[in-house]
Amino acid sequence: MLRILLINDTAKKVGRLKAALTEAGFEVIDESGLTIDLPARVETVRPDVILIDTESPSRDVMEQVVLVSRDQPRPIVMFTDEHDPGVMRQAIKSGVSAYIVEGIHAQRLQPILDVAMARFESDQALRAQLLARDQQLAERKRIELAKGLLMKMKDCNEEEAYTLMRRQAMSRQQKLIQVAEQIIAMSELLG
Amino acid sequence: MSDSSVGPLAWVNGSDAPEKSVINLGFMALSDCASVVVAATQGFAQPYGLTINLKRQASWATLRDKLVSGELDVAHSLYGLIYAVHLGIGGVAPSDMAVLMGLNQNGQSLNLSHGLQQLGVTSPEALDRQAHQTRAKLTFAQTFPTGTHAMWLYYWLASQGIHPLQDVDSVVVPPPQMVAHLQAGRIDGFCVGEPWAASAVQQDLGFTLATSQSIWPDHPEKVLGCTRVFVEQYPNTARALVMAILEASRFIEQNPENRRSTAQLLSAPEYLDAPLPCIEPRFLGDYADGLGNRWQDPHALRFHGNGEVNLPYLSDGMWFMTQFRRWGLLREDPDYLAVARQVQQLDIYREAATAVGVAAWGKEMRSSQLLDGKVWDGSDPAGYARSFKLHALSDSTALLARR
Numbered sequence: 001m002l003r004i005l006l007i008n009d010t011a012k013k014v015g016r017l018k019a020a021l022t023e024a025g026f027e028v029i030d031e032s033g034l035t036i037d038l039p040a041r042v043e044t045v046r047p048d049v050i051l052i053d054t055e056s057p058s059r060d061v062m063e064q065v066v067l068v069s070r071d072q073p074r075p076i077v078m079f080t081d082e083h084d085p086g087v088m089r090q091a092i093k094s095g096v097s098a099y100i101v102e103g104i105h106a107q108r109l110q111p112i113l114d115v116a117m118a119r120f121e122s123d124q125a126l127r128a129q130l131l132a133r134d135q136q137l138a139e140r141k142r143i144e145l146a147k148g149l150l151m152k153m154k155d156c157n158e159e160e161a162y163t164l165m166r167r168q169a170m171s172r173q174q175k176l177i178q179v180a181e182q183i184i185a186m187s188e189l190l191g
Numbered sequence: 192m193s194d195s196s197v198g199p200l201a202w203v204n205g206s207d208a209p210e211k212s213v214i215n216l217g218f219m220a221l222s223d224c225a226s227v228v229v230a231a232t233q234g235f236a237q238p239y240g241l242t243i244n245l246k247r248q249a250s251w252a253t254l255r256d257k258l259v260s261g262e263l264d265v266a267h268s269l270y271g272l273i274y275a276v277h278l279g280i281g282g283v284a285p286s287d288m289a290v291l292m293g294l295n296q297n298g299q300s301l302n303l304s305h306g307l308q309q310l311g312v313t314s315p316e317a318l319d320r321q322a323h324q325t326r327a328k329l330t331f332a333q334t335f336p337t338g339t340h341a342m343w344l345y346y347w348l349a350s351q352g353i354h355p356l357q358d359v360d361s362v363v364v365p366p367p368q369m370v371a372h373l374q375a376g377r378i379d380g381f382c383v384g385e386p387w388a389a390s391a392v393q394q395d396l397g398f399t400l401a402t403s404q405s406i407w408p409d410h411p412e413k414v415l416g417c418t419r420v421f422v423e424q425y426p427n428t429a430r431a432l433v434m435a436i437l438e439a440s441r442f443i444e445q446n447p448e449n450r451r452s453t454a455q456l457l458s459a460p461e462y463l464d465a466p467l468p469c470i471e472p473r474f475l476g477d478y479a480d481g482l483g484n485r486w487q488d489p490h491a492l493r494f495h496g497n498g499e500v501n502l503p504y505l506s507d508g509m510w511f512m513t514q515f516r517r518w519g520l521l522r523e524d525p526d527y528l529a530v531a532r533q534v535q536q537l538d539i540y541r542e543a544a545t546a547v548g549v550a551a552w553g554k555e556m557r558s559s560q561l562l563d564g565k566v567w568d569g570s571d572p573a574g575y576a577r578s579f580k581l582h583a584l585s586d587s588t589a590l591l592a593r594r
Contacts, residue, residue, distance in 0.1 A: 034377070035365065035368060036364055036368075036372055036378070039362070054253055054256075055249045055253065056249060056250065057249050057250050057365035057367065059249075059250040059252035060250045060252050060334060060335050061362075061364070061365070062282070063252045063281055063282055063363065064362070066281060067280070067281060067336045067337075077282070078282035078283060080283055080284055081284070082284050097252075097256075099282075139234075139237060140234075140238065143234050163449070166229075166233045166442070166452075167449065167452045169232070169233060169456075170233065170449075170452035170453055170456035171452045171455045173456055173458070173459035175233070176233045176234035
């Protein structure tokens, strides 16, 4: 029977995942200890499969585990495209990263990943937010317009106008387009 | 997808529109991501028909996986990470990679704990004694096994006679957790990028024993990395990106006001999410080590230096391969020069630099002297990799496992 180490160090709720995997007959060890102890825990627990949230900072610690174990009897490798491209792509989409002891067949992993992918909360809201923040190429025209207005107002050249706008934007932790919109709005107000 | 029959100079004749206009750019929350953040948010890309969407990543491993899978187009990357993927060292299968330009030089630090300070370990000599005479091994953290911080840490320790894989324990800790682990005494020191080293000093939880620029003045650090496939499919996009980021880099260094407002921008929640006092001083070269010394660093973090920072020198890329070899991460000598030629995109860089009026020197190599007195000029990489007194060449790779 495969032993699964479930690394629990992000906001994603692994409680239900653990229950589901246990129900499916796997031995699951829930690891919520310190990241720095992860290599030692992997050595003690000797899991066949390690599951971790793709967005966990501890993935860099797992990278060390992979490199350190490469000459050991049970080398741990990342589950990648090489094993099964289809499964891998699905896993990336749902935010699960898996590490396995080299030699474990992809088919044996499939049911585990199926459960993991179904149970990991996919952050739809966050994705939508990221899309909304994507910039539009139309911004360029607005920035040009604001630059022109500023050149008139401040009687300065193009480069000076850009620098003034950018400095203002950066000091207020804004994007250039935001400052451009403010200049346009202000100029309309003062008409 | 690209039409290779068009030839590399087609863009000069007018067909230079980016093949892909919306770019997903991955970055890590570190002060040295400044030029990509400024390029993306301050209107440097739009004139070239590009929109850069910034995607902050939680780990280098995930940044790498997304780069290889195409979810990210390009990324602010550790120099060594790009070469590790190209050479197949680490979690993923080898993938042909590319370095489009250097993003910054200098600006990383090696800090020791308050505990060591109280024991009087505030100099390299004292650390050497402590590492060799105490029974319990000291533990040092870095950020990624094939990353730049691991290489600076190993190089510095070895230059002081301390074997980084035998005399001390080396562990990986995510940068935001460094200070807490140092405070709790789980690690004795770390090598990390800013603002994390300055943050430890600020909170009086440790001191800076050495800066990375004291190891190698104007050393390579982060690069704009992508897959080889990306460069081949979207050469105009790659060139336009380099142009936009070159202009942003030049802008940051134009005057101190620009630098200061860049630091302000970086401290925002969506970028570093860190207090300005941890970012700004070292960003302006104003260093305090936590031992009462304060200085204006002549080799502080820099992004442009009239293009000196940005040229993807072959010798810079090769250096990381020599250190992988030295520490047993590479089992045999690669064809150093041939690999560097594949990875470093000198042609694209030169076209971009020329187009925006940045000096694009004909040089492919540069010569530097490191703190142990050794000169690296790219001329004999295999010999250089073998020339160090302390190393982990040949069978000693298992030493990495000692933890």
